[in-house]
Amino acid sequence: MFDFVTKNKRLIQIVLAIILIPFAFFGIDSYFRFTDTARTVARVGDYRITQQEFSQALRERQDTLRRVTGGQLDAAVLDSPELRYATLEGVIQRRLLLDRALRSGMTLSDAQLQRIIGELPVFRDESNQFSFARYQQFLKAEGMTSAMFEARMRQDMILQQLSGAYNGGAFVSRSVTERLARLSEERREVSHYTIAADKFLGEVRLGEDAARKHYEANPAEFQVPEQVRVEYVVLSLESLLAQVQVDPAEVRAQYESRRARFEVKESRQASHILIGVDSTAGADAGEKARARADDLYKRLAQKPAAFAELARQHSQDPGSAARGGDLGFISRGSMKDVPEFEEALFKLKPGEISAPVATRHGFHIIRLTSVQAAQVKPFEEVRGEIERELKQQLAARRFAEAADQFNNAVYEQSESLKPAAELIKAAPQASGWITRGRAEPAVLGSPKLLAAIFSDEVVKSRRNTEAIEVAPGTIVAARVIEHKPAAMQPFGEVRAGIEKRFALREAAKLAAQEGARQLGELRQGKSVAAAWSAPQLVSRAEGKGVGEAVVRQAFRADVTKLPAYAGVENPQGGYTVLRVTRVQEAASIPAERRQAFGEALRQVLGQEAFSAYVASLKQKAEVTINKVELERGQ
Template structure:
C-alpha cells in the first residue's frame, strides 16, 4: 500500500484528507486490512468469522471514544472490562448478522444510488467544487482501493440503510395509543424526597484488621498490578523530513504567489445596485429582457442608475434605495447574479443577467478587496508549507522503505533506524487501557499487546499516529500482572469496607423510614426529627430532570414507577444512589395532562415504535442464527 501512496501522491492536502475518504464501515469490516501472522476467531455467525484482531481493534476504538467523551474524568480502573467486551462483541455479531441478511435477501443498491453517494462526498471534488473522476481514483489509490471494491462497499452501506429504514420507518400508532403515550409522557407527580447520606454513617462503622485480611484473602483477583509493557520505537514524521529540506528565496516567493488564497484575511466585498425586471403573468422572459436592455441603453446615455432603479425596479427591498444592495461577499447571492457582480470593475454596469427572479442590471459602486498578508509577515509559514510540499515525495519513499525494512528485519529496529537515520526511542511502561507519549495511541497499545509483538517478538506494522506521522514498535520490556501484598492495599480495603458498611446502615435507615411512612407516618416530620436526614419537596415534576427540581434521572424513574397513591396514603420506595446515598422517594399525587395538550407527534411516536420493532427484528434474527462465541470475558484485550 505504501508503494501505491508513493506513486500516486499529488499534494499535502490530498494526504491530509485521505483518512476521510472512506464512509463508515461499521456494518462491514474489511478483512483484507486485518492481515497478520496469526488468526484466531472470537466468534462465528452462521459460518462468518469474527477475528480476534478485528475484535481488538473495535474494542480499542470503543475505549478511545469513551476516553474522548469523559476527558479528565476517564477512569479505566472503574470500567467493567468484561461487560464492555461483551457489548463490543454483541455489536459486531449484530452487524455481521445484518450483512448476512442483506446478502441472503438479495438487497442491492441501484448504481444510480451508489453514484449519487460517491459524487456527494466532498473529498472527491475538484477545485471547481464538482466531482472529479481523477481525484476519486487518486484518493482510493492512496488507501489501496479500486473503484469497484469501494463502490461495492458503498452499496452495502446503502442497502443496510434501506433495511434499517424499511423496518424502523414502518412503525405506526393508533389514535388511542398516541393519546395514551401523551398521557404518560406529560404526566406529572407530586414528589417528596428524604435523602439518607452515606457519609453520616461512616463515623458509626469500624473495620478490623481481621476483616481486612479476610477480604483480601477472598478477593485476591482484585488486587493485582495490571500487565504492562514498554516498547522501543522509531517514528517517521513529515514535519521532521520537511525541516531537513532547503528552500530558496525564489521558491518561497513562488509558493506564496501560487497559494495567495492561504495568506488572505477576510473576503472581497462588493457594493452593488441593481434593477430587477421580474418575469410574471404580465411579463414573459423575452419582454423582461427587452425592458432590461432598454434601461441599459438609458444608463449608457447618461441617465442615473439610481433614479431608474427607483422608477422601474421590481425588487421591493431595494428599489426605494435606488437598487442599493449594500456590501456582500461571494456565496450570498444567486450564482449568475454573483458571477456578474464579481466580474465587473467599480462603476461598471452589466449586460442583462438572468436569474430565477427575472432579468437584472447590475452596477458595482465600490469594491473592498480582501487583505493579503505581506510575504515578510508570513515568510516562516510559507517556508514551512513549501518544505512540506517538497518533502512529500521523500517522505513517501522513506515510509515505503520503512515498511519494507521493518518487515524484512522483523527481529530488530536497528537496520531500519540506521538506513533512514532515525533514532530508536523507548516508551514508559503502559497498560492495555492507557499510557503517555506514544502509548496514548490506542493503535500503538493494540500493536504492543498483539501476538506478533508481545509473544513472537516481531516488529509491528507501521502505525499512523496522525496524518503523515508513522511509528514502528517492538517489545522492550514486559511485566506480567502481579499480585499485590496486603500492606499495599489495606488502606484501600479499609475504605471499601467502611463504605460498604455505611451503605448498609443508610439502606437500613431508609427501609425503616419507608415502613413508618407506609404505616401512616409523615415523611417530612420523620426527616426533620433525624438530623442525619435531609428533606426536599420539589412538588409536581415531569419525567425529565430539570435544575429547578434538583432530582436525578434514577430518582425520577423510581417516582414514575411507583403505583398511584391511594387516598391520602402516599406511595413510597427506596432508590439507592451511585455514591451510596439512599433516597426515600415519596409520591403524594398524580396529575394527568389537560385534554388536547400537545405531546409527541404521530411521526415521532411512530419512529419510536419502529425503532422498537427494528430492535426486536435484530433480536429475533440472532435467536435464529448459529452464533458461536469463543471469547471469554477474561480474555484480552
C-alpha cells in the first residue's frame, strides 16, 4: 500500500483535490525509555514522557531536518516552539497507539522479529547474506544496544499492523471510483490573458506621509537584529580520527585474538519447487498437494536436469520460480521459520534432490546446487575494517580525555581561546556576522551555542562561552570579538522600498478591478480587446505550461454553457482572465487506471479513518503537557 502511494503521488493529489478530504499524518520517530527520577514533559494516562525521551525524539527530528536541507535550515527553526510541539505530539500519538495495540493483543514473536531484521538490506553483505558485523556497526553508529534496537523494531512493526488494519480496510464503491476517474481524465480547452499590475503604476497616487506612517507603525519590520562576530575553536572526534595511527602489529593481534568474529559459516546454494497448501482448505487439499509433489519428484528422479524447467512451470513460490527455483546461498539458522526445510537441505550432497519436505508453506522439493565451506576471512580482506575500529576506539578515548582538558582550559582562561586551541593543536577561526537565528558555518548554528554567544556575560564581558556539544562528537567554544546592537534602519534607507511596495500593491488592486470588469463584460457576451493565448487542452494533472492557479480555476468554472469565463488574481500582482471553449470527457478509463484510483481512494479514506481513530484515543486518554519542561530543553 505504501509503495503504491510513493509511485502515485500525483494521482493521490488529484483525488484529494476532487473530494477535499482532510487528514493528518502522525509521526513514528522515537522509542521509549522510562526513568522514575527524570523530569516529565507530558503524561499520557499513567505513562510519563520524560525530558530524556522527548529530547531524544527532538534530536532525531532535528537531525532528519538537517539531512533533508543539507544543513541549510535556519537554526531558530530547529528549536522553534512549533517543532517542539509537533515532536511531542508525535511521541504522544505513538504512546497512545502502542498502548491500544498491546491491549488488543497485537504481538510480534521473536522469530518474526529476527526474520524481519535479517531481511533488512542494510544488514546484508555482498553475497546478500545477513552480516552480524554490519549489524554491530549499525548499532554502534546509532548509539544503541541490540535490545534497544529490537524493542524499537518490535514497536514499529506492531504499529504497522495497527495502521495497516485501517489503511487496507476502507471500502470504495465502483461508481464513486468511476466518477472520480472520469473527472480526473477530463480535459478542458483553455486560453487566457493577463492584465499586468505594472500598467497601472502611473495611476497610483500615494499620500506624502504614507511611507513614514508605515515605518513608524511597524518598527519591527525595519529592525536590524543584534549581530556579533566571534572567534571559535572546534574539538571534533572526526579531526582526532584523522590524526590517529594504529600499530600494524596491534591490527594483526586483534585479528588473531578474534578470528571467530571473521568466520564465514558454511552456506549452501539451493533451489526448490514449492507446491503450496491453503491452511484453511482442509485435509483433502493437503493430500492433493502431496500427490502433486510426489509426481514431480518421480519425474525429477528420471530426469534431474529438468529441475529448473519444472520449477518455472509448477513452483508456487513467485519469488524463485522465474529463476528456476534458485534461492541463492543459505546458511544455518537463516531459515528458522521453516526448520524442516533447513534440516533437509543440510543433509543433501551437491546435485542431490530431496523427496518432498512438508513445512507450513506446503511441500518443497529441494535441490542442493553447491556448497561454500566454512572459512575464516583472510587477514588482508578484513585488515581495513579492523584498522578503522581500532582508530575509532583510540580516537574516542583521546576525545574523552581532550574534552575534559578543553573544557577546563576554556573555563579557567576565559579571556582567550588560544590556550584551548593550542591544547588541541588547532587555530581559532573567525566567523562573519551572525544573529541569534542564523549563523555560518553550520557548526555555530546550535541553538544552545547561539544562546551562550548572545548572553550578557559573553557579549559584555568578552568571556569565552562554555565548551558546548553541538553534535555528537563535536564540541565548540566561542568568544565575541565584535558586537552590533539591534537597531532600526534609517527611514531614508528604506523609504524607496516602502513606496515601491505600496505602489505595486495599489496597482495590483487596480489590475484586479479592471480584470473583474472585463470578466463581467465577457460573461454578458460582450467583446473585450485582449491578446488571448493559443488554446491548450489541459487536464488536472497536465497543465502543459498553463499556470497551476489558472488550471485550477478552469476546472472550477461552470461549463454548462460554453464558452465559460473565469478569473484569478496572481500572487505576483495582476489578474488573469481565462476562457474554456471545449470540454473533452474520457471515452473510457483503462482498467489499470481505474484500479489505481480505487487504491488511492482506499488509501485516503483509510488515512482519514486512522486519523479519526487516533483523535478518539487522545480524547479518551488523560493527556497533560508540562509547558515549562517542554520549552526548557535538555
